[in-house]
Amino acid sequence: MTDLFRDKAADWDTRPVPVQISEGVFAALASNIALDPSLTVMDFGAGTGLVATKLAPRVAKVIAVDVSPAMLAQLAAKPELAGKAEIVCQDLLAAPLGRTVDLVVSAMAMHHVADTRALLRTLFAHLAPGGRIALADLDTEDGTFHPPATEGVFHHGFDRAALRAELVEIGFSDVRFVTACEIERDGRRYPVFLATALRPA
Ligand SMILES: C[S@@+](CC[C@H](N)C(=O)[O-])C[C@H]1O[C@@H](n2cnc3c(N)ncnc32)[C@H](O)[C@@H]1O
Structure with a gap:
């Protein structure tokens, strides 16, 4: 599989937009999910670990899942994740983990699938009964968030009502949306939502 983030990994953590989003997403996560030192958390599309590094001190363990070896190499080098993160370079849709977690978080990865x-079903299957998802991504946008012809972008954001309906159909309950942050660029605004939902026990 081609690593679409190979050339972005080295300076990812210095880019203002991912940094702003990770801060907004973590703040929304901490306000809307009961983080607890007993939790095993999967960060789907963890990238360089911008969210995982904030999450790790509040939970037992973070399983950082991504398909980009370059992004995960940056994550693996972070001392604050040593002993706290398990790194999995794998496409979960093709090869599931084979175990469940208490919480799945994800920031800005859904639009790359x-x-x-199929992704939401896979995440549901990776949750223990009573577990939750917390998925952040762009609200529906006009296609200008990424530069033209960016490879691997399959969705120009998501419609909250449609996503809610899909989550309910798959079996999630207690579906809630909040706005985690809003990116302003070139006179345009790009809100980022955090969707939380429960896999019923
Ligand atoms: C926009 S980056 C976000 C990274 C990180 N979550 C952050 O907020 O900085 C999207 C990430 O999703 C990963 N990704 C794309 N498709 C994926 C897939 N099928 N499974 C796991 N990760 C994937 C990419 O490799 C990349 O690291």
Whole structure:
């Protein structure tokens, strides 16, 4: 598989937009999910660990899942994640973990997966009963968030009502949306939502 983030990994953590989003997403996560030192958390599309490093001190363990070896190499080098993160370079849709977690978080990875329904089903299957998801991504946008012809972008954001309906159909309950942050660029505004939902026990 081509690593679409190979050339972005080295300076990812210095880019203002990912930094702003990770801060907004973590703040929304901490306000809307009961983080607890007993939790095993999967960070789907963890990248360089911008969210995982904030999450790690509040939970037992973070399983950092991504398909980009370059992004995960940056994550693996972070001392604050040593002994706290398990790194999994794997496409979960093709090769599930084979175990469950208490919480799945994800920031800005969903729009890189073509089949959203298959992804949501996969995440549901990776949750222990009573577990939750907390998924952040762009609200529906006009296609200007990424530079033209960026490879691997399958969705120009998501419609909250449609995503809610998919989550409910898959079996999630207690579906809630909050706005985690809003990116302003070139006179345009790009809100980022955090969707939380429960896999019923
Ligand atoms: C926009 S970056 C966000 C990274 C990180 N969550 C952050 O907030 O900085 C999207 C990440 O999703 C990863 N990704 C794309 N498709 C994926 C897939 N099928 N499974 C796991 N990760 C994927 C990319 O490799 C990349 O690291």
